[in-house]
Amino acid sequence: MAAAVKPLQVDGVSRSFGGVQALYRVSLSMEPGERRAVLGPNGAGKSTLFHQISGMDRPTEGRILLFGQDVTGMAAHRRAALGLARTFQITHLFPKLPLLKNLLLALQGLDGMKFSMLRPLSSYKRVLARAEGLLDEWQLVDKRDVAVQDLSYGEQRQVEILLAMAQEPKLLLLDEPTAGLSPAETASVSGLIRDLPREVTILLIEHDMDVAFDLVENVTVLHSGKIIAEGSCDEVRGNPLVQEIYLGKKAGWTQAVEP
Amino acid sequence: MSKPDPFKPRRFSATTLPWVVGAAALVVYAFTLNPWVSLASLDQVARVSGWLLDPELTQPLYFLVTLPLRWMPAAWVPPALNLLNAILAAAVLGLLVLRSRGPQFLILTLSLAQVLWGVAFKWKALTGGDDGLPGIPRPDLGLPVSLSGVTPFYYFSLFLFLVATTLLYLIVRSPFGCTLEGIRENEARMRALGYDVWLHQYIAYLLAGLFAGMAGVLFAYYNGFVSPVDLHLATSAKCLLMVVLGGAGTLFGPALGAAVVVLMENLVSAYTQRWLTILGATYVLVVLFTPEGLWRPIRRGLGRWLPL
Numbered sequence: 060m061a062a063a064v065k066p067l068q069v070d071g072v073s074r075s076f077g078g079v080q081a082l083y084r085v086s087l088s089m090e091p092g093e094r095r096a097v098l099g100p101n102g103a104g105k106s107t108l109f110h111q112i113s114g115m116d117r118p119t120e121g122r123i124l125l126f127g128q129d130v131t132g133m134a135a136h137r138r139a140a141l142g143l144a145r146t147f148q149i150t151h152l153f154p155k156l157p158l159l160k161n162l163l164l165a166l167q168g169l170d171g172m173k174f175s176m177l178r179p180l181s182s183y184k185r186v187l188a189r190a191e192g193l194l195d196e197w198q199l200v201d202k203r204d205v206a207v208q209d210l211s212y213g214e215q216r217q218v219e220i221l222l223a224m225a226q227e228p229k230l231l232l233l234d235e236p237t238a239g240l241s242p243a244e245t246a247s248v249s250g251l252i253r254d255l256p257r258e259v260t261i262l263l264i265e266h267d268m269d270v271a272f273d274l275v276e277n278v279t280v281l282h283s284g285k286i287i288a289e290g291s292c293d294e295v296r297g298n299p300l301v302q303e304i305y306l307g308k309k310a311g312w313t314q315a316v317e318p
Numbered sequence: 319m320s321k322p323d324p325f326k327p328r329r330f331s332a333t334t335l336p337w338v339v340g341a342a343a344l345v346v347y348a349f350t351l352n353p354w355v356s357l358a359s360l361d362q363v364a365r366v367s368g369w370l371l372d373p374e375l376t377q378p379l380y381f382l383v384t385l386p387l388r389w390m391p392a393a394w395v396p397p398a399l400n401l402l403n404a405i406l407a408a409a410v411l412g413l414l415v416l417r418s419r420g421p422q423f424l425i426l427t428l429s430l431a432q433v434l435w436g437v438a439f440k441w442k443a444l445t446g447g448d449d450g451l452p453g454i455p456r457p458d459l460g461l462p463v464s465l466s467g468v469t470p471f472y473y474f475s476l477f478l479f480l481v482a483t484t485l486l487y488l489i490v491r492s493p494f495g496c497t498l499e500g501i502r503e504n505e506a507r508m509r510a511l512g513y514d515v516w517l518h519q520y521i522a523y524l525l526a527g528l529f530a531g532m533a534g535v536l537f538a539y540y541n542g543f544v545s546p547v548d549l550h551l552a553t554s555a556k557c558l559l560m561v562v563l564g565g566a567g568t569l570f571g572p573a574l575g576a577a578v579v580v581l582m583e584n585l586v587s588a589y590t591q592r593w594l595t596i597l598g599a600t601y602v603l604v605v606l607f608t609p610e611g612l613w614r615p616i617r618r619g620l621g622r623w624l625p626l
């Protein structure tokens with residue numbers, strides 16, 4: 060194949076929970092380096108879609124390909140090894156452990172050293188140096204020894220992304236990275252996302268249209284488990300169906316950022 | 319033969335106490351590796367493996383295992399086999415119980431232990447049923463002194479206790495130990511980070527089997543006797559109490575908890591038959607008043623001087 064391998068292909072994926080059809084024949088594909096947002100109101104199936112891609116859950120039908128490989132039945136940890144990282148809508152950190160240890164756990168996840176039993180983790184200078192470097196880069200050095208549950212919520216959301224980036228992923232899934240943040244914190248976290256390396260393909264869920272349009276070039280709109288619109292930011296913004304369904308209503312996801 | 323009182327504490331003297339504590343702590347240490355790994359079943363596993371000490375039973379196994387074990391002095395073979403047996407049992411039980419999580423894990427483990435107890439109780443040919451298997455001699459490991467004396471056996475157990483403690487201390491600080499900590503804190507994130515959660519838990523379970531096996535073998539040699547009663551729920555509850563009392567999720571807490579429980583058991587039983595009642599009451603009191611266990615407050619106090 061001449062064309063570059065697609066980092067992500069979702070092929071007719073459905074997922075139902077009893078009577079609830081959370082996803083219905085969703086298809087989506089991403090080019091290397093692309094940044095795309097998944098928009099949709101509460102309960103649209105956005106997080107469910109992420110769970111299918113990351114392997115936290117299995118689709119009832121359809122296929123998922125990562126970097127050209129069919130991973131539909133593959134365990135989550137093996138998908139991570141292929142170069143996939145994700146964050147969670149509800150902060151998923153190791154709350155009682157210090158920030159440094161959170162980061163070390165992220166760094167050793169794809170390293171064979173994680174099975175080592177008799178040497179202290181603190182003696183792995185290479186990994187430690189990388190952790191220190193990342194903390195420095197993300198301006199969190201002074202929080203190094205603080206249990207992450209004692210960090211501010213904004214910092215926790217930042218660490219949420221930091222752990223995923225520590226895996227050096229090729230494809231990054233961000234589930235509402237700015238959920239629950241103040242406008243100022245939202246601005247800082249979206250700045251952080253904007254500055255992530257361009258070669259990382261990013262799929263992100265965002266409630267706030269303005270925040271999303273600022274970060275991505277393409278948008279997929281989910282509604283009741285189905286894709287109802289797809290295209291560039293401008294196309295989607297101008298799509299009458301999207302306008303009718305969302306912009307007309309006082310939907311939670313359109314709340315404007317304070318100027 | 320008179321029926322042994324199932325819940326009567328084992329014989330005890332001031333000199334043997336530290337080693338009883340040590341052996342119990344070993345079992346309990348296994349638990350600290352992973353909060354889901356209930357030492358209960360593993361302890362039971364170890365006890366079951368104690369039955370292989372029966373020479374008649376060990377003969378065929380001797381035959382099978384002598385080839386790889388030929389380098390080993392013959393007297394080492396039964397204890398080695400028992401350790402191996404404990405790990406194998408953990409390997410099988412692990413497959414069953416690691417499918418569940420949290421409270422279900424505990425209940426499943428305890429139920430399996432009860433099943434083993436039931437089987438052991440009925441299977442007289444193997445286990446001696448009610449009477450258990452008396453007269454298990456301590457092995458001659460080729461040490462300068464014989465282990466049949468109380469004092470040498472005490473130091474032998476103390477030595478193994480220190481070895482096990484050191485190993486666990488190292489494991490807790492290793493990347494593998496941190497991985498287990500991460501799994502305890504957030505399993506979903508660990509999977510997303512590329513960890514095979516099941517595999518790590520399974521390895522932890524095998525390790526727990528090894529340490530529990532060590533404790534079980536010592537326990538059998540110490541008493542010179544094993545009985546299906548050792549598989550009973552009451553034994554599991556006692557071990558759980560040790561963990562909870564000392565502080566689950568710490569390295570030294572369960573050792574402390576074991577010391578307190580064993581001491582209490584021996585003091586209390588000098589005055590009353592109601593040891594089980596006292597055990598239950600203590601459990602309730604601990605859960606109500608020191609849910610974090612005894613060790614953590616002590617550690618906080620010592621923390622200023624010691625890196626624990």
Ligand SMILES: Nc1ncnc2c1ncn2[C@@H]1O[C@H](COP(=O)(O)OP(=O)(O)OP(=O)(O)O)[C@@H](O)[C@H]1O
Pocket residue numbers: 076079080081099100101102103104105106107108148
């Ligand atoms: N494990 C589950 N069991 C049953 N129903 C579920 C489960 N997970 C999701 N659902 C249902 O599937 C639908 C989609 O949920 P999902 O979490 O994917 O929505 P979302 O688009 O991420 O919404 P939000 O913006 O609130 O995060 C909802 O109706 C939800 O109730």
Ligand SMILES: [Mg+2]
Pocket residue numbers: 105106107148
């Ligand atoms: Mg969601």
